[in-house]
Amino acid sequence: MIRLDGLTKYYGDIRAVHNLSFTVEKGEVFGLLGPNGAGKTTTIRMLTTLTKPTSGRAWVAGHDVVAEPLAVKRSIGIAPQHLNLDGELTARENLEFHAKLYHMPRHERGKRISELLGFVELEKRADDLVEGFSGGMKRRLLIARALMHRPRVLFLDEPTVGLDPVTRRKIWDLIRSLRSEGVTVLLTTHYIEEAEQLCDRVGIINEGQLIALDSPANLKRKLGNFAVEVYHEGRAERRFFPTREEALEYGAEHARCKACDFSVRETNLEDVFIELTGRRFE
Amino acid sequence: MDFLVVFERELLTFRRRFWRYLFSGMVNPLLLLTAFGWGLGRGIQLEGVSYLNYVVPGIIALSAMNTSFTSVGVTLNISRRYTKTFENYLVAPIAAHSIVLGKVLGGVLRGLLSATIIILLAFLYGAKININLAAIATILITSFLFASLGMLVGMIIWSHEDMNTFTTLFITPMMFLSGTFFSLQGMPAWVASLIKLLPLTHASLCLRAAMLGREFPVVNFAVLLAFALSFFFASIVAVRRSSE
DSSP, X not given: OEEEEEEEEEETTEEEEEEEEEEEOTTXXXXXXXXXXXXXXXXXXXXXXXXXXXXXXXEETTEETTTOHHHHHHHEEEEOSSOOOOTTSBHHHHHHHHHHHTTOOHHHHHHHHHXXXXXXXXXXXXXXBGGGOOHHHHHHHHHHHHHTTOOSEEEEESTTTTOOHHHHHHHXXXXXXXXXXXXXXXXXXXXXHHHHHHOSEEEEEETTEEEEXXXXXXXXXXXXSEEEEEEETTEEEEEEESSHHHHHHHHHHHOOSTTOEEEEEEOOHHHHHHHHHSOOOX | OHHHHHXXXXXXXXXXXXXXXXXXXXXXXXXXXXXXIIIITTXXXXXXXXXXXXXXXXXXXXXXXXXHHHHHHHHHHXXXXXXXXXXXXXXXXXXXXXXXXHHHHHHHHHHHHXXXXXXXXXXXXXXXXXXXXXXXXXXXXXHHHHHHHHHHHHHHOOSHHHHHHHIIIIIHXXXXXXXXXXXXXXXXXXXXXXXXXXXXXXXXXXHHHHHTTOOOOHHHHHHHHHHHHHHHHHHHHHHHHTTO
C-alpha cells in the first residue's frame, strides 16, 4: 500500500532523509520510530505530497507521490502532528468542509459526520467552535477528520503527543479498530510503548536512515528477550540474553559486590531503540 | 468548482464577523473623509471639482486595496505559519488554482464591503459621485488585484515581521502616492511616470473618471487588469511550488 524506494530529502546541505526504502502492506499498522529530528515528519510530508523528495521514489495506494499527487491525495487521510483544525469553525463544520474538499456526495456527508463524531465521542460538542476544545478533543477530532472521506491509507504523525494516559488509550483503541476495518496506517511516534502496543511492524530511523525494520517481537528477540540491568555506582549496565536463566546467571556473577544490585526483566522495544540509536529518550 | 468550497469557508467567517468587519471598516474611511474631504477640502477645488468629490474615489480605491490585501495576506500568513490550517488545502485533492481563486474571492468580498461602506459614508458627507458599471468593475478588479497580491506575498513571505515590512514599504506609500489624494496633472513627467508604475494609481484614475462622469481611461483599466492577472497567476505558481 505504501512503498518507498531510495527516498531522500535534503534541505540545502542538511540531509533530512537518506535512501529510505521499505514497504507497508495493506491493512498493516506500521510504526516509524526515531528520535527527534530523525526524519519521521519529513518522510510523512513526502508521502503525503507536501514536500517533494530530492531523489528516490515513493508510491501510496499505487500512485507515485510526485507524478500523481492528486490520486495520492484522494486515497489518504492525514492527522498531522500540529493540531491544524479550523478554530473558527465548529467540529461539525470542520468535518463538513473537509468532506466537501474531498468531494463527498451530500447524502453521505451527514451520516458519516454523525458516525465519526460518535466514534471519537464528540457528539455533544459537535456545534461548538473548535477554538474552545481541549488538546485531547482536538486530537480526536483531527483523527475523525482524517477518516472522514474513508481513506485507504492513514498517516498519523505523533497521534498521542501531549495527551493524558486515558485519552491516549482511547486513541489507541481508535487505531486498533481501524486495523479491523482494513485501513493501512502509518504512524510516527517517539513513545516506544505506543509502537509496541499498536504496530504490526516498526521501522526505526535515525539521522534520516532506516536502521531496523521488523515486528516488535522479532526486534526484541534479535536483541535477546531478557534484559539484565546491573547497577553499579549509580549507573545501570544493560545486557541482553535469549533466556531468563542466562540472564540470571550473568546478573549473579556480575553483581558481586554488596553495594551492587541487579534486575532481570523482559526486553522491551525501548531497549531495542536505545541499543540501535545509542540514545535514551522520553 | 472546488474554488466554491474554499470560498464558502471564507463566506462562513465573513457572515460570522460581519458586524465586526463593518464597524472596524468604518474607522479609517471616517478619519480620511473627515480630515481630507471635510476638514482640508472645504472650499478647495481640484481638477474642476470640489476636493471632497475628488478624493472620495481615491479613498475607495485605497480602502479596497488595504482591506483585500490584508484580509488575504495576513490570514494566509497566519494559516501557513501559526495555525497550519493552510496545509489542509495543500493535502486535499484540489488544484492550486481552486485554492487561490477561492481565497482571492474571499478578499474581493471584503474589498467590496469596505468600498460600500465608504460610498455610503461619502453620500452622508454630501459627495456627488456616480455609481455606474465602470466604477463597480474598477472596484472589483482593484480588490481582485490586491487580494491576489496578498495571496502572492503571503505565499512567499514566511515571517509575520516581513509581512509588516512589505506593507510599510509598498502598501502604505501606495496609499498616499497613487493619485489618491492629489492630482498627477502638473507633476514633473518623471515623477508622474514613476507613480504610474504603482497599480493603485490606475485604480484611482479609473475610479475617479467613472465616478465624476469623465471619459473612462481604457488604457489604465487594461493596465489594472494586467496587474491583477499577473498577481493572480503568480500566486497559483507560488502555491504549486510550495511543495518543493
